[in-house]
Amino acid sequence: MSEVYATRRARLREHSNASGSATALVTRPANVRYLAGAAPQGSALLLGKREDFLVCAGPPDEQAGDGRPDGTLRLHLLEGTGDCAVAGAGLAAAQGADSLAVEEHHLTVARHRAIGSVAPGLRLTDVGGVVEQLRVIKDEEEISCLRIGAEIADQALGELLESILVGRTERHLALELERRLVDHGADGPAFATSVATGPHAGRRGHRPTDRRVEEGDFLSVCLGATYRGYRCEIGRTFVIGTSPADWQIELYDLVFAAQRAGRESLVPGAACRDVDRAARQVLDRAGYGAGLPALTGHGVGLEIDEDPQIAPAAMGKLDACVPVTVEPGVHLPGRGGVRIDDTLVVRPEADGGPELLTITTKELLAL
Amino acid sequence: MSEVYATRRARLREHSNASGSATALVTRPANVRYLAGAAPQGSALLLGKREDFLVCAGPPDEQAGDGRPDGTLRLHLLEGTGDCAVAGAGLAAAQGADSLAVEEHHLTVARHRAIGSVAPGLRLTDVGGVVEQLRVIKDEEEISCLRIGAEIADQALGELLESILVGRTERHLALELERRLVDHGADGPAFATSVATGPHAGRRGHRPTDRRVEEGDFLSVCLGATYRGYRCEIGRTFVIGTSPADWQIELYDLVFAAQRAGRESLVPGAACRDVDRAARQVLDRAGYGAGLPALTGHGVGLEIDEDPQIAPAAMGKLDACVPVTVEPGVHLPGRGGVRIDDTLVVRPEADGGPELLTITTKELLAL
Numbered sequence: 001m002s003e004v005y006a007t008r009r010a011r012l013r014e015h016s017n018a019s020g021s022a023t024a025l026v027t028r029p030a031n032v033r034y035l036a037g038a039a040p041q042g043s044a045l046l047l048g049k050r051e052d053f054l055v056c057a058g059p060p061d062e063q064a065g066d067g068r069p070d071g072t073l074r075l076h077l078l079e080g081t082g083d084c085a086v087a088g089a090g091l092a093a094a095q096g097a098d099s100l101a102v103e104e105h106h107l108t109v110a111r112h113r114a115i116g117s118v119a120p121g122l123r124l125t126d127v128g129g130v131v132e133q134l135r136v137i138k139d140e141e142e143i144s145c146l147r148i149g150a151e152i153a154d155q156a157l158g159e160l161l162e163s164i165l166v167g168r169t170e171r172h173l174a175l176e177l178e179r180r181l182v183d184h185g186a187d188g189p190a191f192a193t194s195v196a197t198g199p200h201a202g203r204r205g206h207r208p209t210d211r212r213v214e215e216g217d218f219l220s221v222c223l224g225a226t227y228r229g230y231r232c233e234i235g236r237t238f239v240i241g242t243s244p245a246d247w248q249i250e251l252y253d254l255v256f257a258a259q260r261a262g263r264e265s266l267v268p269g270a271a272c273r274d275v276d277r278a279a280r281q282v283l284d285r286a287g288y289g290a291g292l293p294a295l296t297g298h299g300v301g302l303e304i305d306e307d308p309q310i311a312p313a314a315m316g317k318l319d320a321c322v323p324v325t326v327e328p329g330v331h332l333p334g335r336g337g338v339r340i341d342d343t344l345v346v347r348p349e350a351d352g353g354p355e356l357l358t359i360t361t362k363e364l365l366a367l
Numbered sequence: 368m369s370e371v372y373a374t375r376r377a378r379l380r381e382h383s384n385a386s387g388s389a390t391a392l393v394t395r396p397a398n399v400r401y402l403a404g405a406a407p408q409g410s411a412l413l414l415g416k417r418e419d420f421l422v423c424a425g426p427p428d429e430q431a432g433d434g435r436p437d438g439t440l441r442l443h444l445l446e447g448t449g450d451c452a453v454a455g456a457g458l459a460a461a462q463g464a465d466s467l468a469v470e471e472h473h474l475t476v477a478r479h480r481a482i483g484s485v486a487p488g489l490r491l492t493d494v495g496g497v498v499e500q501l502r503v504i505k506d507e508e509e510i511s512c513l514r515i516g517a518e519i520a521d522q523a524l525g526e527l528l529e530s531i532l533v534g535r536t537e538r539h540l541a542l543e544l545e546r547r548l549v550d551h552g553a554d555g556p557a558f559a560t561s562v563a564t565g566p567h568a569g570r571r572g573h574r575p576t577d578r579r580v581e582e583g584d585f586l587s588v589c590l591g592a593t594y595r596g597y598r599c600e601i602g603r604t605f606v607i608g609t610s611p612a613d614w615q616i617e618l619y620d621l622v623f624a625a626q627r628a629g630r631e632s633l634v635p636g637a638a639c640r641d642v643d644r645a646a647r648q649v650l651d652r653a654g655y656g657a658g659l660p661a662l663t664g665h666g667v668g669l670e671i672d673e674d675p676q677i678a679p680a681a682m683g684k685l686d687a688c689v690p691v692t693v694e695p696g697v698h699l700p701g702r703g704g705v706r707i708d709d710t711l712v713v714r715p716e717a718d719g720g721p722e723l724l725t726i727t728t729k730e731l732l733a734l
Contacts, residue, residue, distance in 0.1 A: 065574065081661050104476035109469075109493075112476045126476075175546045182538050207432060294448050 005037050005070035013047055015130045021101035023049055023092045024127050027085050028106040030302035031131040033229055038067035044084040049095040055084040065187045067229055086114045093119035101127035136299060136307050137321050142230060143345055146323055149227035150343055150357035153234045156180035157360055165367055166215060166240060170195040170208035181225045190224030190231035191304045201237060202329050202337020204293045215241040218336040231304040233325050234358035235341025239366045252364045255330055255338040258282035262296055262326040266346050266354040272314035279328045288330045297325040300343055322346045372404050372437035380414055382497045388468035390415055390459045391494050394452050395473040397669035398498040400596055405434035411451040416462045422451040432554045434596055453481045460486035468494035503666060503674050504688050509597060510712055513690055516594035517710055517724035520601045523547035524727055532734055533582060533607060537562040537575035548592045557591030557598035558671045568604060569696050569704020571660045582608040585703040598671040600692050601725035602708025606733045619731045622697055622705040625649035629663055629693040633713050633721040639681035646695045655697045664692040667710055689713045
């Protein structure tokens with residue numbers, strides 16, 4: 001596994017050499033973990049002139065979810081309090097570096113200035129989103145972590161559906177799902193579990209309230225597991241009671257058709273905006289174009305929302321081995337709505353097309 | 368309630384006027400909430416030349432924990448995607464401001480630069496930690512939120528102690544505590560609940576693992592509730608089984624004595640470092656000085672770890688109406704240890720001295 005991280009660091013080094021900095025300081029936690037195998041809280045990774053250092057405030061704790069640092073990295077533990085990024089810049093200067101590429105989209109102005117004072121001879125440049133770009137295409141090891149995470153989320157959701165729902169609050173159902181994720185081996189939830197009932201249903205990112213599930217409600221749920229740092233996402237909408245109303249069936253079928261259109265357009269080489277349009281136009285033609293969320297999906301990996309974005313103004317094309325969500329939804333104010341959300345991996349036609357990681361049924365279940 | 372927020376903003380305005388900026392842009396979420404009553408995700412507060420704006424990506428959702436924005440503020444909702452801080456700077460420029468104080472300890476270098484490009488005529492200055500300093504002394508409304516949060520945490524902990532613990536994992540116990548916090552009316556946990564068993568016990572900030580509770584273990588638990596945005600903290604250590612070993616009783620008594628010494632030194636006007644020393648020297652004299660955490664306590668409020676710090680190098684003195692934790696602990700590698708943690712409000716002797724918010728017993732319980 002060490003080689004994987006060393007190879008990733010070599011690719012970053014090429015990029016930063018090309019932009020004129022022989023050394024780079026990585027501070028965004030998901031980027032640190034991607035390159036070092038571990039990202040203890042507050043840590044920073046220095047790609048140094050002679051040696052690479054993982055600078056941490058305390059020893060990494062693999063069991064607690066920090067990950068295991070790549071054995072070819074040197075660990076540098078801070079003594080007492082202090083800022084790992086500033087200490088990393090100090091190490092770079094001590095190695096005789098004359099410039100250092102930093103993540104200006106992650107470092108605060110104050111920390112940037114502190115680095116400048118600790119290493120005044122060091123010219124600071126911006127490494128930009130290079131590591132985020134390296135992270136877009138996943139290797140099979142990474143995809144396998146996402147697959148296991150998706151299985152865990154499917155299991156947690158499946159068990160919830162077997163329990164009694166009417167009368168329970170959104171908050172409780174969300175906590176119950178998170179407990180089940182951990183039961184099935186997740187490091188923890190991939191993001192704050194969303195449970196939305198009745199008029200809340202179908203809202204993207206709805207945060208659970210004390211509203212209780214009632215007969216006749218739409219119930220939409222969105223959850224995900226973190227497994228070895230990798231985060232997946234699944235969203236489903238159900239109807240509570242024996243017979244869904246006609247408007248519920250119609251709206252469900254429509255969102256399902258939009259979501260299928262999005263999924264089916266996931267091929268290597270497809271423009272991200274075309275995937276968005278495939279799903280969006282189904283809803284648009286039915287008259288729901290106005291209130292739609294800004295995006296139809298997004299990449300997942302060490303963060304739950306990473307590149308690429310599946311949105312109308314998104315640039316770029318999909319590659320094979322890029323995991324993304326497809327999650328269109330419609331929310332009717334005061335009435336509720338429907339969201340259906342899967343995590344899939346883009347694969348060539350010859351390999352069977354997009355690989356669906358979240359396999360819970362998308363039939364409209366009445367619970 | 369509006370007046371409270373308007374008064375707080377007036378105080379910030381005095382500070383930023385004094386430092387030469389008539390306008391200020393606040394982005395740190397707890398600071399936005401303190402000054403605006405609400406802090407929807409990604410929002411920014413502009414103290415403008417003529418009007419104050421809360422800039423948000425979407426409408427605040429009080430039920431979901433955003434808080435309620437002060438009615439005297441103007442809401443500015445972004446259309447589509449975008450950065451609220453950048454939009455706020457645009458509003459400042461449109462009002463004819465010539466300089467804008469920003470939070471350089473919160474803004475990233477990239478966002479700072481984006482503000483510079485959107486409002487090139489605006490001179491950007493640093494407001495520093497002024498809002499954090501305003502937040503240190505709490506009013507009785509704020510203290511009452513902390514008091515309710517502490518009651519909730521006490522209840523959740525009390526219920527856990529009545530259940531069977533042996534054989535359950537740290538992760539499960541932590542999730543169970545978090546569920547109970549929500550049951551009793553918390554917005555959510557104030558921070559990631561820590562449950563530490565056996566050799567883990569007594570470690571500050573231990574993240575729960577799959578280790579199961581065993582007979583003879585020390586069990587240390589640290590949790591807190593968020594109530595209307597305010598966060599409190601309680602930590603206790605127990606022994607599992609009927610009769611604690613002698614070393615457990617001795618270590619417990621020692622940490623208890625240290626914690627009591629810290630609590631008793633909480634008087635208005637006391638130097639923060641003296642409070643730290645009061646607790647620390649008890650442990651130091653018993654030979655445990657070397658491995659102690661860097662701090663003995665810290666302020667709490669809209670964030671779980673805010674000013675003041677109770678630490679050996681801390682500057683400054685305590686004022687009345689400042690809530691702080693007192694949380695010394697000793698961890699013996701391989702054996703475990705003890706932490707005892709209370710949230711208290713500094714009060715003058717005439718008002719009865721420090722007000723203990725977390726009232727769960729600190730007798731050594733064998734469970």
